[in-house]
Amino acid sequence: AIVKSTIPANIDEKTLKKIIRKGEKNDIAQLQKESEKLEAEIARLKREKKDQAVILAAVQKKIANIQTQILRCNKEIDSINAKIAQNNAQIAAKNEEMEATKLEFKKRIRAIYMSNTGSNVQILLGADDFAEFLQLSKLTESISARDKLLMENIVDAIKHLNEINAENEKLLESQQAVKETALQAQKELEKAQDYIVKVMKERLDELDRR
Numbered sequence: 001a002i003v004k005s006t007i008p009a010n011i012d013e014k015t016l017k018k019i020i021r022k023g024e025k026n027d028i029a030q031l032q033k034e035s036e037k038l039e040a041e042i043a044r045l046k047r048e049k050k051d052q053a054v055i056l057a058a059v060q061k062k063i064a065n066i067q068t069q070i071l072r073c074n075k076e077i078d079s080i081n082a083k084i085a086q087n088n089a090q091i092a093a094k095n096e097e098m099e100a101t102k103l104e105f106k107k108r109i110r111a112i113y114m115s116n117t118g119s120n121v122q123i124l125l126g127a128d129d130f131a132e133f134l135q136l137s138k139l140t141e142s143i144s145a146r147d148k149l150l151m152e153n154i155v156d157a158i159k160h161l162n163e164i165n166a167e168n169e170k171l172l173e174s175q176q177a178v179k180e181t182a183l184q185a186q187k188e189l190e191k192a193q194d195y196i197v198k199v200m201k202e203r204l205d206e207l208d209r210r
Contacts, residue, residue, distance in 0.1 A: 038062040073182035098157040
């Protein structure tokens with residue numbers, strides 16, 4: 001039977017990447033659950049003093065599971081790093097674009113000032129910062145349609161930058177969580193490997209005594 005994809009054909013790239021990242025996180029969580037079950041199985045086999053070959057087989061399964069966890073975590077970290085880099089590139093480009101728009105807007109206001117000494121211009125000059133300047137600009141009649149468009153572009157750019165920065169913060173938090181998962185998995189891997197080394201050494205010592 002042919003298994004059909006549940007992802008819509010017309011989905012955009014950003015949404016698709018989010019779905020993929022969510023799938024990878026779910027994959028890691030599933031592997032962790034399987035690892036916990038294997039650990040419980042190993043503990044049971046040890047309590048029941050089963051044959052070492054049986055215990056080692058279970059430990060090998062756990063090692064394979066942990067190695068897969070680490071691979072998935074590394075893949076997720078790489079994916080997050082790529083998204084952060086993409087966001088940072090957008091931030092740099094948007095900042096450059098916004099600075100150019102600000103410069104053009106300031107030139108337009110200077111032109112208004114040079115040609116208009118009315119109270120509206122005086123209001124604008126009383127602004128303490130650029131954000132207040134934009135707000136006061138909306139109250140004046142000295143601003144043309146072109147000037148208002150420039151102002152709207154600046155406001156939209158600031159909003160977009162805030163959204164990207166917020167997304168980066170969430171990505172960094174997610175990345176830290178995945179790194180902690182990978183670190184814990186690495187410790188479990190070393191523990192499992194140490195157990196195998198211990199059993200093999202005991203086996204060799206037993207053979208030497210014969």
